[in-house]
Amino acid sequence: MFHLAAGRVGSLAAKRATAALSTSSARMMASHGHGTDDTHPPFHQQQLLVSALDKLRQDDRKRFRQVSTAVDMSKPLYTDSVDVPLPDRPYKEVLTDADKSLKQKEKGPWNQLSKEEKLALYRLKFLKTYPEMRHSTPEWKTVLGVAFFFLGLTGFVVWWQKVYVFPKRPRTFEGDWPEKQLKRMLDMRINPVQGISSKWDYEKGQWK
Amino acid sequence: MFRAVFRLSAAGARSLARSRPCSSAPLASRCYSHGKVETEEEFDARWVTYFSKPDIDAWELRKGMNTLMCYDLVPEPKILDSALRACRRLNDLASAVRILEAVKDKAGPHKDIYPYLIQELKPTLTELGISTPEDLGIDKL
Numbered sequence A: 001m002f003h004l005a006a007g008r009v010g011s012l013a014a015k016r017a018t019a020a021l022s023t024s025s026a027r028m029m030a031s032h033g034h035g036t037d038d039t040h041p042p043f044h045q046q047q048l049l050v051s052a053l054d055k056l057r058q059d060d061r062k063r064f065r066q067v068s069t070a071v072d073m074s075k076p077l078y079t080d081s082v083d084v085p086l087p088d089r090p091y092k093e094v095l096t097d098a099d100k101s102l103k104q105k106e107k108g109p110w111n112q113l114s115k116e117e118k119l120a121l122y123r124l125k126f127l128k129t130y131p132e133m134r135h136s137t138p139e140w141k142t143v144l145g146v147a148f149f150f151l152g153l154t155g156f157v158v159w160w161q162k163v164y165v166f167p168k169r170p171r172t173f174e175g176d177w178p179e180k181q182l183k184r185m186l187d188m189r190i191n192p193v194q195g196i197s198s199k200w201d202y203e204k205g206q207w208k
Numbered sequence B: 001m002f003r004a005v006f007r008l009s010a011a012g013a014r015s016l017a018r019s020r021p022c023s024s025a026p027l028a029s030r031c032y033s034h035g036k037v038e039t040e041e042e043f044d045a046r047w048v049t050y051f052s053k054p055d056i057d058a059w060e061l062r063k064g065m066n067t068l069m070c071y072d073l074v075p076e077p078k079i080l081d082s083a084l085r086a087c088r089r090l091n092d093l094a095s096a097v098r099i100l101e102a103v104k105d106k107a108g109p110h111k112d113i114y115p116y117l118i119q120e121l122k123p124t125l126t127e128l129g130i131s132t133p134e135d136l137g138i139d140k141l
Helices: A002-032 A043-063 A097-106 A115-125 A130-134 A139-164 A177-187 B010-015 B040-051 B058-070 B077-089 B093-107 B113-128
Strands: none
Touching (some): A097 A115, A115 B093, A130 B093, B040 B058, B058 B077, B058 B093, B077 B093, B077 B113, B093 B113
């Protein structure tokens, strides 16, 4: 949604930019005179136009930039997965000096590492532990809730349609019309083999 | 032998009560039309050799471990011992702890496999100074 908004404003800004530039280019042409060709501005003025447009678009981009780090998909990625215990790269690749000295200590006997140091080494390499990976979230409640909400909304829409949109019921549903219709069907022996007339007992005058 | 008892597939779980520790019958009944069936001993030996490579590199350790976890079995203690020693050669304590976490998770509902593994690996763990996930407190959330 944010991107869409940025795009729309961006195009608006671009239109403003081109409008501004077209007037400024006219002024430029008037002040500097015409180039070799009467219909097009000279080459260096074209370059100025292009670079000015680019600058304006860059300014727009700076204003509407979202702070997000693009993931470099050409490099190994870190993933937490119960099926893949050892991911392609460690979680923390940029180490502080304390981390680096800990890594040096790791090269020696591990018996000399304290529990906290071992834990720190684990968290340097991995983001989540197995129980944390397996931990369920309450997201399903949100999903179900939103689904029910929209179902309810739909029900409201249907009720409104019933009141304001649907035409009147046909008269064939009112009064004794259905009863008379059924009697006529039985008299005509509609579907006598397996259908409605086969369910009617003509001797006794009742349903079988 | 180990895998014959603790085969993790549904069929295996169902036959858990009936199977005997010494039988290797499940393997013999595989429907290969041709080709030699690898015995469990050969499988274990192959993996122990893989992790025992003196100049094993980090990629090979990761690849080996991730592949091993894809199989429908919990690795024998000797394979894990070899893998933990490979971690030591690579100066990688975090991966050693991760391997222990992974096999515990791999055992799934069979809660008696992991304590057995730890019991078998205890000498190696104390020798190399590897703490179990329980010691570090990361077995709980």
